[in-house]
Every structure is written in structure tokens, then in C-alpha cells.
Amino acid sequence: METEYSKEEEMEKLLEDLKKSNVRKEDWEFHDNLQPVYSTGAGLNRKIVEEISEIKKEPEWMRRFRLKALEIFQSKPVPTWGPDLSGIDWENTKYYTRPDEVTTNNWDEVPDQIKDTFQKLGVPEMEQKYLAGSVAQYDSEGVYHNLRKVWEDKGVLFMDLDLALKTYPDLVKDYFCKAVPPTDNKFAALNGAVWSGGSFLYVPKGVKIDMPLQTYFRMNGEQTGQFEHTIVVADEGSSVHYIEGCTAPRYEKNSLHSAIVEIYVNKNAHARYTSVQNWSKSVYNMPTKRAWVEENGQMEWVGGSLGSKVTMLYPSSYLRGPHASAHNLNVSLAGPGTIKDTGAKALHLAPYTSSRIVAKSISIEDGKAIYRGLLRMNKGAVHSKSHVQCDALLINDESQSFTFPHDEIYEPTATFGHEATVGRIGTDELTYLRSRGLSEDEASSMIVLGFLDDVMKEIPMEFAVEMNRLIKLEMNKLGAVG
Amino acid sequence: MENYPELLRSRLNDPAYEYRRDSFLEFLKAPVRTYKESPTVKDYVEVADSELERMIYAEPVNGSFDPQPDDTAQIVMSNDVLTRSSIPEKSGMVITDMATAIREHRALVEEYVYTNLGRDRTEHVVNAAWRNGLFIYIPDRTDISLRVHQISDSRESYSKKSVIICGKDSSVKITDIHTSQGNGNGIHGQNIYCHVGENSTMQYSYLQDKESTATDLTYIREFMDKYARFRLFHVNHGSSRVIFTDESVQMGESSDFRVYGVNFSSGTQKMDIRDSSFQVGTASSSDIQVRGVVTGKSSTIHRGNIDLEEVARNSTGFYDSRILLLSKDGYANSKPGLMIKNANTRSKHASSISDVDEDQVFYLRSRGIGEAQAKRMITAGFVESLIERGGDPEMISKVNEYAEGLGVDAFLGTD
Numbered sequence: 001m002e003t004e005y006s007k008e009e010e011m012e013k014l015l016e017d018l019k020k021s022n023v024r025k026e027d028w029e030f031h032d033n034l035q036p037v038y039s040t041g042a043g044l045n046r047k048i049v050e051e052i053s054e055i056k057k058e059p060e061w062m063r064r065f066r067l068k069a070l071e072i073f074q075s076k077p078v079p080t081w082g083p084d085l086s087g088i089d090w091e092n093t094k095y096y097t098r099p100d101e102v103t104t105n106n107w108d109e110v111p112d113q114i115k116d117t118f119q120k121l122g123v124p125e126m127e128q129k130y131l132a133g134s135v136a137q138y139d140s141e142g143v144y145h146n147l148r149k150v151w152e153d154k155g156v157l158f159m160d161l162d163l164a165l166k167t168y169p170d171l172v173k174d175y176f177c178k179a180v181p182p183t184d185n186k187f188a189a190l191n192g193a194v195w196s197g198g199s200f201l202y203v204p205k206g207v208k209i210d211m212p213l214q215t216y217f218r219m220n221g222e223q224t225g226q227f228e229h230t231i232v233v234a235d236e237g238s239s240v241h242y243i244e245g246c247t248a249p250r251y252e253k254n255s256l257h258s259a260i261v262e263i264y265v266n267k268n269a270h271a272r273y274t275s276v277q278n279w280s281k282s283v284y285n286m287p288t289k290r291a292w293v294e295e296n297g298q299m300e301w302v303g304g305s306l307g308s309k310v311t312m313l314y315p316s317s318y319l320r321g322p323h324a325s326a327h328n329l330n331v332s333l334a335g336p337g338t339i340k341d342t343g344a345k346a347l348h349l350a351p352y353t354s355s356r357i358v359a360k361s362i363s364i365e366d367g368k369a370i371y372r373g374l375l376r377m378n379k380g381a382v383h384s385k386s387h388v389q390c391d392a393l394l395i396n397d398e399s400q401s402f403t404f405p406h407d408e409i410y411e412p413t414a415t416f417g418h419e420a421t422v423g424r425i426g427t428d429e430l431t432y433l434r435s436r437g438l439s440e441d442e443a444s445s446m447i448v449l450g451f452l453d454d455v456m457k458e459i460p461m462e463f464a465v466e467m468n469r470l471i472k473l474e475m476n477k478l479g480a481v482g
Numbered sequence: 483m484e485n486y487p488e489l490l491r492s493r494l495n496d497p498a499y500e501y502r503r504d505s506f507l508e509f510l511k512a513p514v515r516t517y518k519e520s521p522t523v524k525d526y527v528e529v530a531d532s533e534l535e536r537m538i539y540a541e542p543v544n545g546s547f548d549p550q551p552d553d554t555a556q557i558v559m560s561n562d563v564l565t566r567s568s569i570p571e572k573s574g575m576v577i578t579d580m581a582t583a584i585r586e587h588r589a590l591v592e593e594y595v596y597t598n599l600g601r602d603r604t605e606h607v608v609n610a611a612w613r614n615g616l617f618i619y620i621p622d623r624t625d626i627s628l629r630v631h632q633i634s635d636s637r638e639s640y641s642k643k644s645v646i647i648c649g650k651d652s653s654v655k656i657t658d659i660h661t662s663q664g665n666g667n668g669i670h671g672q673n674i675y676c677h678v679g680e681n682s683t684m685q686y687s688y689l690q691d692k693e694s695t696a697t698d699l700t701y702i703r704e705f706m707d708k709y710a711r712f713r714l715f716h717v718n719h720g721s722s723r724v725i726f727t728d729e730s731v732q733m734g735e736s737s738d739f740r741v742y743g744v745n746f747s748s749g750t751q752k753m754d755i756r757d758s759s760f761q762v763g764t765a766s767s768s769d770i771q772v773r774g775v776v777t778g779k780s781s782t783i784h785r786g787n788i789d790l791e792e793v794a795r796n797s798t799g800f801y802d803s804r805i806l807l808l809s810k811d812g813y814a815n816s817k818p819g820l821m822i823k824n825a826n827t828r829s830k831h832a833s834s835i836s837d838v839d840e841d842q843v844f845y846l847r848s849r850g851i852g853e854a855q856a857k858r859m860i861t862a863g864f865v866e867s868l869i870e871r872g873g874d875p876e877m878i879s880k881v882n883e884y885a886e887g888l889g890v891d892a893f894l895g896t897d
Binding site for chain 1: 807812818
């Protein structure tokens with residue numbers, strides 16, 4: 001159901017929300033004293049990978065695949081071209097933790113402690129209100145999945161990937177690691193070796209789901225890793241909106257999140273992937289997200305990178321068929337002491353393809369926001385078009401912003417444009433708003449929200465409000481907003 | 483290359499020995515530049531260490547070299563030898579070659595030459611191995627225009643280091659034309675360091691149009707004091723491989739740096755053009771605008787960083803790259819960067835790569851102009867508009883000549 005967008009109303013609502021909100025960061029950063037029923041313990045070797053495969057009773061091809069991925073992981077060096085990753089403790093990270101034996105489609109059967117956690121995060125409330133289906137993952141395993149019957153009847157499949165591998169092994173095998181092979185990068189190889197959980201969503205030909213589907217990822221344990229693998233397949237002429245949310249408690253020792261998201265947008269299909277990431281500041285967030293977009297397909301990435309200690313995230317669209325298009329909107333917030341190395345990639349591999357990338361970043365205190373992107377138009381991508389825009393807002397004197405786009409054009413009939421700006425809240429703008437009766441804080445928050453407006457209006461209302469609250473939380477500490 | 487320290491030792495009597503040695507150590511420490519972000523491209527213009535070695539040892543070639551300098555040039559360098567210097571006498575002004583300057587102007591050399599080792603690997607090696615170069619000193623409160631013609635032998639490989647120093651409250655215009663003669667695959671490296679004193683203005687017009695077999699590695703570095711203004715007009719047209727790097731070092735407050743660059747690549751030429759600003763002084767500004775025209779099987783990459791340091795409060799930086807990719811076999815890349823370490827600044831970059839605008843072609847064709855000619859006119863307007871912003875008249879006419887001279891096969895369509 002689409003709601004008509006009114007910028008003024010939205011702004012008013014958000015400002016009210018900011019004033020009234022008494023939400024605290026601790027609302028997400030609590031942790032449960034839950035003893036996992038199974039954990040492989042710290043460290044990673046061939047035996048542990050075989051153990052994970054054994055526990056999950058996987059087919060032989062998956063066991064071999066994991067071991068091959070482990071070899072690739074061990075052979076690749078830690079990337080040094082981006083942020084410092086020396087804080088990742090490879091030896092002492094727990095690569096697999098199972099919270100409970102239960103995975104269910106009945107909310108009442110979810111263990112109480114886990115249920116409480118998701119209730120605090122508002123997950124069941126969201127499902128009741130506006131989701132077509134949802135999956136909840138706690139540490140390494142999915143604990144709950146549900147899909148409204150109307151979509152189930154139309155052949156839509158939505159469940160955690162482990163279950164999908166058991167139930168539809170051939171279908172999973174067709175798509176698993178096709179877009180993101182383990183050879184792609186060290187973190188993709190790690191995921192290939194120890195992946196657990198994640199979602200599998202298959203939308204059959206011609207089915208248009210008008211409500212979003214959501215997966216919520218919660219990492220509870222200290223110094224654990226979460227390595228979910230998500231596959232979204234939008235078959236010919238279908239349409240789907242898939243949402244992910246992520247949180248974790250804050251610990252002294254660092255945790256690692258290294259996910260893979262593969263999205264297959266077939267001919268004439270439309271997929272929208274929205275993710276709001278609010279990992280705590282002890283998490284290294286290193287996901288690899290990629291979409292294959294076929295003829296006339298449309299892919300939309302909408303992302304909010306708000307939490308984590310270090311994030312390296314570059315959602316990619318491979319435009320493989322004529323007239324395929326990709327639209328990428330991303331907001332990242334580099335809070336104090338954090339690094340957001342984010343961006344996007346669009347590879348134009350077919351004629352008449354188009355892409356648009358909009359990246360907005362905000363740096364607070366000594367936060368460092370980096371845009372890093374690749375735009376490539378191969379020879380033969382005739383009359384393709386692309387535009388990249390990245391804007392950065394610096395809040396404090398010591399805030400930093402870096403922009404590193406890479407643009408490679410091999411096709412003369414293609415058109416490409418890129419622009420980037422970096423600046424801080426202007427005194428002129430502040431003075432104007434204050435002369436209209438707003439306090440300095442209100443004026444600052446209005447400018448920040450206005451800066452993010454392009455992205456906010458693409459996000460479902462509930463998520464936009466959540467994102468605003470999160471942004472407010474970060475800025476609140478500085479007395480900048482609220 | 484490993485024998486170079488031996489060569490250095492043989493030059494123990496060279497007054498610049500320590501500077502050369504330090505530069506060579508920097509070269510050994512510096513990482514080899516790669517373009518690792520791209521899955522397919524190693525680097526845009528690859529110059530192997532064995533080729534740098536040819537440049538370092540600068541072995542003479544057989545056969546005579548008969549340079550034909552431009553009659554209007556007041557200063558002429560044939561390879562690395564200063565052969566003409568007909569400048570009206572001005573008090574305190576020095577125009578000589580580096581070898582002479584090292585002997586006769588030690589204080590200036592100590593202050594301006596030995597203090598800068600450069601930042602890039604190839605730049606270090608030029609600083610270690612330069613054979614000679616141009617040395618110009620313009621004292622305080624002096625206005626002057628200079629025309630320089632530097633002719634290289636395309637068969638020979640060697641490196642040069644030139645230093646131009648401009649005192650306080652002066653105004654200097656220099657037009658520096660680089661050409662070559664002969665048919666050979668020589669590697670020519672040169673570092674041109676310009677020092678602009680407090681409240682001075684320097685306009686430096688650089689044109690490189692060497693034979694299509696040579697390789698040109700040029701590093702221009704501008705050191706700017708407070709209230710200094712620098713205008714760089716650069717045009718790259720010749721050589722088979724071009725690495726052109728220009729970077730400001732704006733230590734002074736309120737310094738103003740502007741670059742207008744035009745690059746034509748054709749045939750199988752490869753060009754790597756880097757224009758950057760490094761701003762430390764408060765209220766400093768930079769505005770870099772670069773245009774490229776790619777035809778044939780050539781390739782061009784424009785790179786540029788705006789680097790605003792923590793103390794560069796109230797500074798601004800702008801980088802704009804536009805490339806016309808006219809040929810189906812050529813390719814163009816851009817890699818602009820912003821490195822902003824201070825919130826009290828404004829900065830922006832923009833880049834675009836495309837063919838000639840079809841609407842503009844359609845308009846001209848409706849006026850009876852053939853397709854290739856229409857594209858030629860649009861291309862000429864595209865590049866000239868930049869150089870006409872105060873560039874040297876000879877340079878403007880050269881750019882016009884290059885644009886008008888683009889053959890029919892340079893364009894996708896024909897008349």
C-alpha cells in the first residue's frame with residue numbers, strides 16, 4: 001500500500017519524533033545471558049568447517065564447497081587498501097554458535113529469552129503491522145520464519161537458508177555463490193566456509209508482492225562472528241521488497257559480521273533491498289552484497305549504515321541484460337571513533353543499461369566517512385547512462401571525509417557523470433532557520449534531515465523514523481540535535 | 483638499477499650528491515604504483531624499472547642532433563643543455579642551468595632545491611638522476627614574461643630537474659614548450675618545481691608535443707607562500723606514453739591555485755594525468771579543471787585529489803574532469819578524490835565522460851555542416867573555452883590546431 005509522500009508532513013513528524021523520543025543507545029546494546037546449546041569454540045580450521053557441515057547435515061557438495069572456500073580464505077591476505085582491520089582477532093573469534101535447537105514458524109514456540117530480545121527490538125510488532133513475512137536470526141541460526149498464507153499459496157518461498165537447503169536443495173544449488181563466488185574476496189571466502197543462516201527468498205514468475213519481507217539479524221555473543229548468506233531470486237516479471245535489520249550488544253572484544261547477499265533480478269523483474277545496519281561499536285561489518293540484473297530488470301539498493309566500528313560495504317549491481325537498471329541510495333553515519341568505508345559498484349555489461357548512485361554521509365566528532373565506488377561501462381554497453389552523486393556533511397572540526405570513486409568507461413556512446421561535495425552545516429542556513437524561531441538544535445537537525453531527504457523518502461516510513469532516531473542518538477551526545 | 487649507488491659514489495664531487503642519495507633512498511622505499519582497485523587494469527601507463535634504468539644512466543646515442551628551436555623563444559634548452567638565454571637584464575634575476583646554479587648560487591640552491599625530495603616514486607628517481615635543467619630566479623617586485631622552448635632528442639633517455647623561484651610581490655608569466663626531434667623510444671623524465679613567494683603571481687603555460695615514439699614523465703610541483711597565486715595551463719598532445727603529475731603544496735594562508743588542463747590522446751597513446759592540491763594554509767583555495775579528448779585506440783585517465791589538511795580552515799577545493807570519448811576503440815577513466823580532514827571547508831569534485839552531445843551535432847547539421855566537422859567544432863569549443871581563460875595566445879592557437887586537426891576517423895560518424 002503506497003502512502004502519498006509529503007515532505008513537509010514528514011519533516012514535521014520527524015522533528016516531533018526527535019523532540020519526544022527518549023530512546024537510548026542501550027535499547028539496542030543490551031545482551032542476553034543465554035548459553036548457546038552448541039558452539040565450535042574459538043578459531044577456524046578444516047575440522048571446524050567439517051563440524052559445522054556435519055551439525056547441519058548438509059549434502060556432500062556443500063561440505064566440499066565449504067572446504068574449498070576455507071582454502072581460498074586462508075590463501076588470501078587481509079585487504080590493506082582500506083581501513084585498518086588489525087582489530088579483527090581471527091584466532092579467538094567463535095565462528096559458529098547455535099542459540100537453541102528450535103527453528104519454528106510459530107512465534108510462541110521461540111524460546112522466551114530470544115523472544116524477549118526480538119520483542120524489545122520491536123520485530124513481531126513490525127511483522128503484524130506491515131510485513132508480508134519475516135525471518136529472525138539469533139547468532140548463527142534462524143530461530144523463526146513466517147510468511148503470510150496469501151503469498152505462500154502463490155508459490156513464494158521465504159525461510160532461512162539452512163532450511164531451504166534441506167527442503168529445496170536443487171533450487172538453492174542453482175543460485176548459491178553464483179554472483180559472489182568465494183574467490184571474490186577474503187570475507188566472501190570466509191562466509192563460504194562458515195556460513196550459517198541467512199534468508200532464502202524466491203518469488204515466482206509474475207508474482208508482485210506489495211508488502212515488504214523482513215529478516216532481522218541479532219548477534220548476542222561476545223567475540224562471535226555472524227556469517228549469514230542471503231539469496232533473493234525475483235523470477236521473470238515479479239516484484240519484491242526485502243528488508244534487513246541488524247543489531248548487536250556492545251562488548252570490549254570485537255565481533256565480526258561477514259555476510260553475503262546475492263540478489264538475482266530476472267527479466268522484467270523488480271527487486272528492492274533495504275537494510276538498516278545498527279551494529280554496536282565493537283563489530284567489524286564486512287558484508288559482500290551483489291545483484292545480477294537481467295534484461296529490463298530493476299534493482300534498487302537502499303541502505304542505512306549507522307552502527308559498527310568499521311564497515312566496508314559496496315553493494316554491486318551487474319547489469320547483464322539490455323535496459324537493466326540499478327538505483328543505489330545509501331546513508332552512512334560515521335560516529336565518534338568509527339570508520340564507514342562505503343560506496344557502490346555498478347557494472348554495465350549490456351546495451352541501454354542505466355544506473356544511479358546517491359551516497360550521503362555524515363561524520364561526527366572524529367568519525368571518518370569514506371566513499372569508495374566503481375563505475376564501469378564495458379565495451380558494447382552502448383547508450384548506457386550513469387550518474388554518481390556523493391555528498392558528505394562534516395559536523396565537527398575533527399570530522400573527516402574521503403571520496404575515492406573509480407570510473408572506467410570503455411564505450412564511447414555511454415554517458416557518465418559524477419559529482420561529490422563535502423561541507424559542513426552553513427552558518428547562513430543556521431542563521432536563516434534561527435531567525436524563523438527555531439532553536440540552534442532544531443535548526444541543525446532540520447538541516448541534517450534535509451541533507452538526507454533523498455534517501456529518507458525512499459525508505460518505508462517506519463524505517464525512516466527508526467533511522468532518524470538512530471541518527472539523533474549519535475548526534476544527541478554532542479548536543480547537536482534534540 | 484642496483485648499480486646506481488656505485489654511480490653516485492663516482493659523483494662524490496657532485497655538490498648535489500647528498501640530495502641525490504636521499505632521493506634514491508626515497509625511491510627504493512616508495513611502493514610501485516598500481517591501480518589495484520580495478521580488477522583488469524594493472525596501471526594505466528606502465529613504465530618498467532628497466533626503462534627507468536635507461537633514463538637514470540642516460541647513455542648517449544649515436545648520430546647527430548640538430549635541434550630547430552622556435553625563433554621567438556628567449557630561452558632554449560637542447561636536451562639538457564642551455565643553448566640560448568636572451569633575457570633583458572634585470573637586477574638580481576638569474577637564468578641559468580642547474581649545473582651552474584649549484585656552483586654559483588649555493589644559497590638559493592640550498593634553500594629551494596635540496597629541501598624537496600618529492601612524493602612519487604618516479605619523481606624521486608628523477609631527483610636522484612637528473613643530468614641538468616633550468617634554473618630561474620625572479621627577485622622581489624619584478625614583472626616579467628619568459629618564453630622557453632625545450633627540445634629533446636627522442637632517441638635519447640635522460641632526466642632533467644628545473645627550478646623556478648619567484649620572490650615576493652612579483653608577477654611572472656612563463657610559456658614553456660616541450661617538443662622533440664628524431665625517431666626513437668627515449669624516456670624523458672623531468673621535475674619542474676615552482677616556488678611562488680608571498681603575494682606573487684605566477685602563470686605557467688606548459689605544452690608538451692613530442693614525437694609519438696617518446697615517453698614523457700613530468701612532475702610539476704608548486705610551492706606557494708601566503709597570498710600567492712598560481713595559474714597553470716597545461717596541454718599534453720605528443721609522446722606515446724605520458725605521465726603528467728601536477729600538485730600544489732599550499733603552505734601559505736590565502737594562497738590561490740588554479741589549473742586549466744587539456745589533453746589530446748590519439749593513435750595508441752596512453753595518458754595518465756594527475757592534478758592535485760595539497761592545502762595546509764588557512765583560507766587557501768584550489769580550482770582544477772581538466773578536459774580530455776580521446777580518439778583512435780588511445781586511453782586517458784584523469785586523476786585528482788583535493789587534500790585539505792586539518793589546519794586548512796576556511797579553505798575550498800574544486801576538481802572538475804571532463805573527457806570526450808570520441809572513438810569506439812579508445813577508453814577513458816577518471817579517478818577524482820576528496821581527502822577532507824577539516825570540517826570548516828568546502829570542496830567538490832565532478833567528472834563526466836561521454837561522446838559529443840547529439841543535440842549540439844544535430845543543431846550544427848541543420849545549419850548545413852557535415853557531421854565530422856560539427857563534432858570537430860564542438861570539440862574545439864570544449865577545449866578552447868578552458869585555455870582561453872588567460873592562456874598564452876600561442877597555446878590557444880595550438881589547441882585550436884589540434885582540435886581542428888582531428889581526422890574524420892577520429893569520430894564515429896563521417897561527413
